[in-house]
Amino acid sequence: MFFLSKLLGSPVRDVADTPAGTVHDLVVATSGHAYPRVTAVGIRRRGKTLYAAWPHVTSFEESGTLLRVPHAELGTHELQPDELHLSATFLDKQLVDTDGRKVIRVNDIQLLRMGADVYVVAVDISSSAILRRVGLGKVSERLAKSRQNPRPHLIDWKDVDVEHTDDSSVRLAVPRTKLELLHPADIADLVHELSPEERAAVFDALEDDLAADTFEELHPSYQTSLLLDLPDDKASEILSEMSPDDAADLLADLPDDRRAHFIAMMAKDEAADMCELLSYPEHSAGGIMTTEYAWARLDDTAEEATQRLREQAEYVETVYYIYVVDRSEHLRGVFSLRDLLTTPTDKKVRDFMTENPVAVSTTASEEEITDVIAKYNLLALPVVDDKGELHGIITIDDAIDLVLPLAWKKRLPRIFH
Numbered sequence: 282m283f284f285l286s287k288l289l290g291s292p293v294r295d296v297a298d299t300p301a302g303t304v305h306d307l308v309v310a311t312s313g314h315a316y317p318r319v320t321a322v323g324i325r326r327r328g329k330t331l332y333a334a335w336p337h338v339t340s341f342e343e344s345g346t347l348l349r350v351p352h353a354e355l356g357t358h359e360l361q362p363d364e365l366h367l368s369a370t371f372l373d374k375q376l377v378d379t380d381g382r383k384v385i386r387v388n389d390i391q392l393l394r395m396g397a398d399v400y401v402v403a404v405d406i407s408s409s410a411i412l413r414r415v416g417l418g419k420v421s422e423r424l425a426k427s428r429q430n431p432r433p434h435l436i437d438w439k440d441v442d443v444e445h446t447d448d449s450s451v452r453l454a455v456p457r458t459k460l461e462l463l464h465p466a467d468i469a470d471l472v473h474e475l476s477p478e479e480r481a482a483v484f485d486a487l488e489d490d491l492a493a494d495t496f497e498e499l500h501p502s503y504q505t506s507l508l509l510d511l512p513d514d515k516a517s518e519i520l521s522e523m524s525p526d527d528a529a530d531l532l533a534d535l536p537d538d539r540r541a542h543f544i545a546m547m548a549k550d551e552a553a554d555m556c557e558l559l560s561y562p563e564h565s566a567g568g569i570m571t572t573e574y575a576w577a578r579l580d581d582t583a584e585e586a587t588q589r590l591r592e593q594a595e596y597v598e599t600v601y602y603i604y605v606v607d608r609s610e611h612l613r614g615v616f617s618l619r620d621l622l623t624t625p626t627d628k629k630v631r632d633f634m635t636e637n638p639v640a641v642s643t644t645a646s647e648e649e650i651t652d653v654i655a656k657y658n659l660l661a662l663p664v665v666d667d668k669g670e671l672h673g674i675i676t677i678d679d680a681i682d683l684v685l686p687l688a689w690k691k692r693l694p695r696i697f698h
Contacts, residue, residue, distance in 0.1 A: 284405065285390040287343040289368060293324050293333075294347055301352035302326030305368075309401055311443050312363035316400040319392075321358050322346060323366065332358035341399060365443075367401065375450045375488065376404070376436070386488050387451055391435060404441060404451075407434035411468070411486050465491060469498035481510040484519070493522030505534045517546040524598060525551075526571040526679065529558035557672070566650055567643035569683070570664040570673030575603045577630050579613055584626035590618075598676050602661050605634050612640060612663055612671040640665045643672055647683045654680045 288304050295301040306323035321332045322341070333348050333355055340347040360366075367390060374387050388410035391403040442452040468487070472480050472495070484492050484507065496504065496519050508516050508531065520528045520543055532540045532555065540559075544552050554572045561567025575597045577586040586603065594600055603621065605614035614634030624633050640663040641653055654662050654677065662675045 282391055282393050282402070283343055284410070285368060285372070285392060286410070288341075288346075288392075291343060292345045293322070294345065295352040296339075296349050297351060298347075299352065301348060301355065302331070304346060305330050307367040308332065308358060308360065308364050309367050310361070310363050311365065314400070316393075316402050316438050317367070317443075319367075319399040319401075320364060323358075324355060326352065326355070331355035334358075335398075341394075370446065371404070371451055374446075376406070376453055377450045378453045385491060388486075402438050403435040404438065405435055410434075411483055465494035466498045468495045473500065473503065477506065477510055480507050484511055485515055489515075489518040490522050493519045497523060497527050504531055508535070509539065513542075513546070517543055521547065521551060524571055525554055525558060525573055526569060526673075529555055529568070530563075533559060533563060561643060564647050565643065566641050566645040566664045566675060567672065569647070569650065569679055570643075570675050571598045571679075572673045573597045574661075574663075574671075574674040575600050576671075577603050577605050577616075579605055579607055579629075579631045581630045582626060583621060583624045583628050583630070583633070586621060586630055587626075590621070598674065599661055602674075604638070604663055604671060604674070605630055606671050610671055611669045612638065612665050614638060615663070638663060640671075641675075642667065650675055651680055651683055 285307070288307070291304050293301040293304060302324040303326075304322060305325035307319050308321035308323065309317035310320045311317045319335055319341075321334050322338060323330050323332055333350065337348055337350045337354075338346060339349045371387050371390060376385055376387060385406045387404050388407065389405035390401060391405055393400050393402045436453070440453055445452040468483070468491075472483055475483065480503070484496070487495065492515070496507075499507070508519070511519070520531070523531070532543060535543070544555055547555060558568065558570070558572065573596055575590055575593050577589055581589065590600060590603060601618050602615055603618070604612060605616070607613050614631070614636045615638040616630065616634045620633055639653060639657050639659070641650060643664055643666050645653075645664075650662065653659070654675070660677045662680075663671055664673045664675060665671055
């Protein structure tokens with residue numbers, strides 16, 4: 282087996298053993314077999330892409346391709362109805378499952394030689410594939426050898442829905458739950474073993490949301506220097522995708538000019554939230570909280586509150602608690618997701634919420650925060666100012682950060698992260 286990334290850019294020589302160009306793409310036929318078969322090789326020569334039909338290929342290896350015809354006989358290739366360009370169609374596209382959820386990026390494609398033919402057999406979403414794509418293949422091999430039983434992260438081609446794949450994404454024929462996907466923590470473990478230049482190359486290759494999730498998994502000692510090594514656009518996108526409290530902690534460690542620069546690149550509302558978080562002392566409740574929480578109004582019905590939650594779910598830190606605020610943003614109550622699901626749809630929030638929920642001030646200390654969360658067995662704790670206005674919440678994972686060393690936190694079940 283071998284990978285498309287190692288073939289792209291490899292040299293091509295013709296029947297006279299003279300340079301004919303480099304491999305630019307592969308043409309594959311998708312009908313007649315469960316796995317697409319390579320039917321032609323796209324060759325980049327003097328700024329143009331020419332093609333060699335598969336019968337004209339003598340040898341096809343990662344080290345180079347040999348042809349059985351002179352390079353002068355290379356020409357154009359008109360795609361048949363069942364043919365497509367492999368690299369252009371699939372590499373770097375977002376995988377989307379049957380539920381319409383984005384999964385992860387196609388980092389590489391695995392090929393298999395069977396007799397005289399070569400077939401496409403799997404999509405590679407592994408961190409090793411990311412390294413290969415950014416020119417760090419030898420680093421990938423070195424890390425793989427240093428680990429016991431490194432797990433591949435491949436998606437069988439049978440799970441790819443070629444018919445419904447388009448220019449923006451690759452459709453899968455299965456739901457996400459049936460795929461063993463690469464977790465950001467896996468990428469973070471790998472990145473910890475790389476040089477600063479290699480880390481920056483890997484993060485620059487990741488999709489923004491995956492990069493942000495991976496960034497949050499990094500040891501804090503790596504985060505600041507890595508952010509400064511990234512291109513401004515990439516660093517800004519990562520900060521935007523991170524949870525606000527984690528992004529604020531990271532920005533607080535940057536030099537003043539770089540902090541101001543990144544905040545200036547944010548959307549207006551996002552920048553305002555960030556400035557608020559940075560205005561509080563680092564170890565106070567205001568400095569620890571996140572501004573992304575689920576909320577409802579006093580006069581909402583359960584049905585209206587459910588609709589609000591659907592709209593907020595993608596952005597909030599947790600949906601287990603929904604906080605009730607009045608028109609002046611004062612905290613008036615709280616109810617759980619279970620409360621919402623078991624309440625008649627026409628019942629008003631004010632009639633089933635818990636009034637006067639436990640909360641802490643924005644100036645509360647870390648000790649007070651952990652004491653309150655432990656005493657009342659909370660999964661999240663609201664943070665209010667001296668007027669009772671809700672400014673954010675502190676989640677259980679943030680509370681764990683306060684009392685457990687990072688190495689211990691990493692051992693906890695993922696439910697706490």
